[in-house]
Amino acid sequence: MTVPKKLVLIGNGMAGVRAIEHLLKLAPDTYEITIFGAEPHPNYNRIMLSTVLAGSTELKDIIINDWDWYKDNNITLHTNQAIKKIDTQRKVVITESGMEASYDEVVIATGSKPFMLPIPGADKEGVIAFRDIQDCEKMFSAAKSYKKATVIGAGLLGLEAARGLLNLGMEVTVIHKHPYIMERQLDEAASLMLRKELESQGMKFLLSKHSASITGRGRVKELQFTDGSHLATDLIVMAVGIRPNVDLAKSSGIDYNNGILVDDFMNTNIPHVSALGECVEHRGVAYGLVAPLYEQGAVLAKRLAGVETAGYAGSVTSTKLKVSGVDVFSAGRFVETEGSRALRIQDDMAGTYKKIVIRNGKLIGAVLFGDTADGASLFASIKSGESIEGREKELLLGISSDLLGKSGGSASRLENMPDDEIVCGCNGVTKGAIGDAVLNKGCNTFGELKACTKASASCGGCKADVEGLLHFYAGDAVGESAKEGICGCTSLSRDEIVEQIQSMRLMTVKEVMHVLDWNNKEGCSKCRPSLNYYLGMLFPEDYVDEKESRFTNERYHANIQKDGTYSVVPRIYGGVTTPADLIKIASVAEKFNVPLVKFTGGQRLDLFGVKKEDLPKMWEELEMASGHAYGKTLRTVKTCVGNTFCRFGTQDAMAMGIKMEKAFERLNAPAKFKLAVSGCPRNCAEATIKDLGVVAIDGAWEIHVGGNAGVKVRACDLLTTVKTEEEVMEWTSAYLQYYRETGQWNERTAHWIDRVGLDTVKKALEKQEDRLALVERVQKALSVTTDPWKEIVDNDELRKNFEPIAGPLPV
Amino acid sequence: MSKLLIGKLSDIDIRGSRTVRVKETEIALFRLEDGSVLAIENRCPHKGGLLSEGMVCGTVVHCPLHDWKIDLHSGLVKDPDDGCVTTFATEIDPENGAIYVTL
Numbered sequence: 001m002t003v004p005k006k007l008v009l010i011g012n013g014m015a016g017v018r019a020i021e022h023l024l025k026l027a028p029d030t031y032e033i034t035i036f037g038a039e040p041h042p043n044y045n046r047i048m049l050s051t052v053l054a055g056s057t058e059l060k061d062i063i064i065n066d067w068d069w070y071k072d073n074n075i076t077l078h079t080n081q082a083i084k085k086i087d088t089q090r091k092v093v094i095t096e097s098g099m100e101a102s103y104d105e106v107v108i109a110t111g112s113k114p115f116m117l118p119i120p121g122a123d124k125e126g127v128i129a130f131r132d133i134q135d136c137e138k139m140f141s142a143a144k145s146y147k148k149a150t151v152i153g154a155g156l157l158g159l160e161a162a163r164g165l166l167n168l169g170m171e172v173t174v175i176h177k178h179p180y181i182m183e184r185q186l187d188e189a190a191s192l193m194l195r196k197e198l199e200s201q202g203m204k205f206l207l208s209k210h211s212a213s214i215t216g217r218g219r220v221k222e223l224q225f226t227d228g229s230h231l232a233t234d235l236i237v238m239a240v241g242i243r244p245n246v247d248l249a250k251s252s253g254i255d256y257n258n259g260i261l262v263d264d265f266m267n268t269n270i271p272h273v274s275a276l277g278e279c280v281e282h283r284g285v286a287y288g289l290v291a292p293l294y295e296q297g298a299v300l301a302k303r304l305a306g307v308e309t310a311g312y313a314g315s316v317t318s319t320k321l322k323v324s325g326v327d328v329f330s331a332g333r334f335v336e337t338e339g340s341r342a343l344r345i346q347d348d349m350a351g352t353y354k355k356i357v358i359r360n361g362k363l364i365g366a367v368l369f370g371d372t373a374d375g376a377s378l379f380a381s382i383k384s385g386e387s388i389e390g391r392e393k394e395l396l397l398g399i400s401s402d403l404l405g406k407s408g409g410s411a412s413r414l415e416n417m418p419d420d421e422i423v424c425g426c427n428g429v430t431k432g433a434i435g436d437a438v439l440n441k442g443c444n445t446f447g448e449l450k451a452c453t454k455a456s457a458s459c460g461g462c463k464a465d466v467e468g469l470l471h472f473y474a475g476d477a478v479g480e481s482a483k484e485g486i487c488g489c490t491s492l493s494r495d496e497i498v499e500q501i502q503s504m505r506l507m508t509v510k511e512v513m514h515v516l517d518w519n520n521k522e523g524c525s526k527c528r529p530s531l532n533y534y535l536g537m538l539f540p541e542d543y544v545d546e547k548e549s550r551f552t553n554e555r556y557h558a559n560i561q562k563d564g565t566y567s568v569v570p571r572i573y574g575g576v577t578t579p580a581d582l583i584k585i586a587s588v589a590e591k592f593n594v595p596l597v598k599f600t601g602g603q604r605l606d607l608f609g610v611k612k613e614d615l616p617k618m619w620e621e622l623e624m625a626s627g628h629a630y631g632k633t634l635r636t637v638k639t640c641v642g643n644t645f646c647r648f649g650t651q652d653a654m655a656m657g658i659k660m661e662k663a664f665e666r667l668n669a670p671a672k673f674k675l676a677v678s679g680c681p682r683n684c685a686e687a688t689i690k691d692l693g694v695v696a697i698d699g700a701w702e703i704h705v706g707g708n709a710g711v712k713v714r715a716c717d718l719l720t721t722v723k724t725e726e727e728v729m730e731w732t733s734a735y736l737q738y739y740r741e742t743g744q745w746n747e748r749t750a751h752w753i754d755r756v757g758l759d760t761v762k763k764a765l766e767k768q769e770d771r772l773a774l775v776e777r778v779q780k781a782l783s784v785t786t787d788p789w790k791e792i793v794d795n796d797e798l799r800k801n802f803e804p805i806a807g808p809l810p811v
Numbered sequence: 812m813s814k815l816l817i818g819k820l821s822d823i824d825i826r827g828s829r830t831v832r833v834k835e836t837e838i839a840l841f842r843l844e845d846g847s848v849l850a851i852e853n854r855c856p857h858k859g860g861l862l863s864e865g866m867v868c869g870t871v872v873h874c875p876l877h878d879w880k881i882d883l884h885s886g887l888v889k890d891p892d893d894g895c896v897t898t899f900a901t902e903i904d905p906e907n908g909a910i911y912v913t914l
Contacts, residue, residue, distance in 0.1 A: 427877075452890070452891050453891060520868075521869075522868040524873070525868065528866065548866070550866075551866065551875065552864040552875040555864075556864070560861075560875050564861040800822070800829075801827060804829065804831055805818045805829050805831040808817050808818075808831055808833055808912070810813060810816075811816050811911065
């Protein structure tokens with residue numbers, strides 16, 4: 001066994017000790033640990049000091065690690081020992097009393113110091129901070145002999161101190177230099193509500209007041225303000241902020257700015273000297289809340305234990321105001337700025353307020369007042385960075401626990417939902433039907449529930465609710481979800497299937513279903529088209545497309561409508577047409593009595609209400625290529641007029657769009673895909689909600705990917721910016737082929753990109769040699785396509801399927 | 812009950828379908844992989860979708876509108892949905908491939 005290395009922790013507070021706890025779990029015997037603490041106590045929960053002051057907790061209750069913990073873990077603890085200096089040359093720490101301890105690794109976790117206003121008289125008796133147990137004790141004793149207390153600073157700490165002093169029976173006035181309180185944690189509306197509440201509790205406020213000096217003989221007597229007014233007081237608590245404690249860094253030659261400077265792994269500039277907690281500054285930020293400190297601790301522990309870690313990337317913070325009898329919560333960037341939008345609800349009757357701030361479809365900040373039950377879930381959403389598009393109002397209203405009379409967010413919402421409320425809008429499945437399936441039909445997995453009721457079987461938007469209801473009805477009986485295959489016929493995933501097809505060179509849908517042991521050998525309407533796609537994608541030149549495994553629309557090359565008629569969309573490249581083509585389309589529409597002619601969202605003409613038997617005849621007369629408005633393939637390339645006519649246009653958007661549409665028409669893909677080209681950043685072709693959108697800027701083209709305007713709007717991500725039209729084609733080809741090769745059948749690029757990750761896509765396309773290989777493969781796939789309308793028009797065997805069988809004869 | 816000559820096997824592709832109208836009734840005819848031909852009323856009991864346009868898996872046709880599954884032999888709608896479709900007896904003359912439907 002190797003000799004344990006010596007680890008010295010300077011600072012016996014929450015951040016440092018938490019990191020040690022973590023380290024002990026990861027690498028129990030790696031270090032011989034010594035901790036120095038300046039206070040006489042073991043590690044206690046500083047955050048809970050306000051509850052001690054408020055009288056609801058006793059000192060002993062806020063101890064996190066008692067003396068035994070140190071002993072049990074073989075940690076040497078020196079309390080009442082502040083460190084004066086680290087001799088980084090000799091690798092020893094030196095205490096104020098001259099004691100030395102050597103180290104292999106040293107961690108500075110000295111926290112922060114309260115900031116004392118540098119005004120005359122600030123050193124008088126009765127002027128204190130609110131930082132540690134000693135400060136609390138001073139307040140306790142002041143309350144016994146004095147009456148009037150003043151708190152300078154109406155931030156989190158100041159209000160907690162004020163509330164505590166009220167509890168101790170003092171008259172409390174809070175001074176604040178801003179016009180509204182807690183301006184760093186609350187917006188103005190919530191701040192006003194809080195002030196009213198606190199005033200009703202007896203707290204007095206003097207706002208927009210700047211302290212000038214403290215007077216009194218020995219002990220504080222009066223606080224003077226810059227406007228000439230003054231306030232009589234017996235105690236002043238300064239709670240105007242904290243400053244990272246950088247004393248040790250100063251004395252030991254360690255780099256510091258506002259705090260001790262650390263990198264993502266909590267290293268200072270000196271080898272073997274780390275720092276974390278309130279004393280550090282990471283990427284320009286010094287944190288004063290506990291969650292970031294714990295996150296830093298986890299990173300440091302991992303590094304010291306030799307465990308791989310991605311490093312610390314900074315934290316999104318949230319605030320919850322404790323004690324005052326009022327619940328206040330805020331998180332993230334809760335003040336609207338340009339580009340963000342806010343939704344808010346204020347109820348002065350119930351004294352509640354809620355505001356959520358959204359940017360680019362994501363929740364970035366929130367303020368709650370009066371009811372903070374949703375705080376945790378909102379904060380989780382902010383941190384995850386997930387898209388909340390379509391759920392904004394639900395977040396604001398739907399899961400508000402006060403409206404439902406119970407706490408617990410969505411669980412209680414589901415519980416209180418009436419039985420006849422429709423959960424799955426696509427298939428009309430009610431809550432009652434889901435309950436019935438779980439309670440009476442034995443469904444206890446999401447898959448079974450979906451198969452049994454069709455809930456969440458279409459667009460999938462209600463999946464979370466269906467899963468929630470499954471848990472609500474089944475409780476602990478919820479089964480382990482069987483591994484979900486691509487459909488009910490197999491337990492194999494898309495990737496497993498594609499790999500097997502490739503390695504065994506399976507050549508037909510039927511062969512795949514047999515060799516891979518489908519439990520339903522006939523397949524279903526989900527797996528058969530999937531397999532047909534994968535086979536065609538893998539073997540573009542050798543696989544014979546199976547039209548029986550395609551949906552109606554793709555078999556008849558038109559969109560079936562609810563009455564059994566079809567619609568016809570001729571190809572109009574880039575949405576740019578000619579009078580001659582328009583006349584042709586119009587005359588065909590008239591000749592075949594087309595009941596409705598409509599422009600599509602993709603700049604095409606759609607002829608609706610066509611009888612199936614008329615389809616080949618119309619195609620024949622149109623003499624235009626199929627617009628493929630029905631297939632899992634390129635639908636349209638939408639364009640704006642570009643610099644051809646538009647005074648803002650920077651590039652020829654129409655020509656670019658036409659070129660792209662001609663290049664990629666008929667290309668089979670996992671799902672339909674739509675492209676667009678805009679000639680300038682005004683983006684009239686709405687290119688940034690397309691599967692791939694090109695936006696011209698002066699002298700270059702931006703390529704945006706993964707957008708969708710369907711069930712859930714998803715704005716594109718910028719893939720790259722290129723200079724030439726050739727590069728646009730190269731990147732588009734490579735991107736489309738990468739999607740074709742990795743997408744799941746029926747998975748639009750928006751979902752695909754969310755699943756595989758934008759970075760993966762970027763990485764796959766970043767090298768030109770990789771792009772060119774993809775381009776070559778997509779060219780191969782394109783080379784074997786033909787226009788389906790023409791094919792059918794010219795072939796009587798294919799045409800017959802569009803006609804009914806001629807009149808039956810009696811026998 | 813009357814037996815009608817509908818057409819010949821070559822009118823329908825293998826794994827394909829055709830329709831025929833007999834007075835008010837539209838019939839969907841499916842030629843399955845095993846060579847048999849099955850006939851059902853061309854109307855899904857759900858929203859009236861044309862079953863002739865659906866994908867056939869084994870002896871089950873999937874309605875093109877909302878993916879209801881109907882057994883071509885019995886006309887019964889498969890779980891999780893409910894209902895049934897009229898079926899018609901078919902006969903094929905092994906000599907000349909003539910298809911007869913009785914209704």
